[in-house]
Amino acid sequence: MKRFYLTIILACSAAVTLPAYAAMGNMQGMANMGNANNMAGGQAAKAQTFIGHGRINSVNPTGTVNVAMGPVKALGWPSMSMNLLVQDKATLNSLKTGEIVNFDFAKDAAGGYVITRISPAEQ
Ligand SMILES: [Cu+2]
DSSP: OOHHHHHHHHHHHHHHHHHHHHHHTSSSGGGGGGHHHHHHHHHHHOEEEEEEEEEEEEEESSSSEEEOOOOBBGGOOOSEEEEEESSSSHTTTTOOOOOOOEEEEEEEETTTTTEEEEEEEEO
């Protein structure tokens, strides 16, 4: 029975992450994104936190924010707009469209990217 429940949990986690993946189809300059896994490599990648800066395009009821973000050199990403999951759902309520933010994000177990900390940037 334990194995059965574990499967359910994994399936749910994948379903939550799917919208983020779907949104990536709209992004420009995503050629480098697939390399992020290889570049960071193995166990170290899971714990690695990246720093982002950008403007919020939308706060979505699915628990993601769409951010027009600057380049992330550590990942080889150019500037782009993308959907990122927000780990702490309570912080979604404090975010507004058009707001300039600084955030930390990391790769989650399902291979998506999740914001672990986000705050208004000083302008
Ligand atoms: Cu992206």
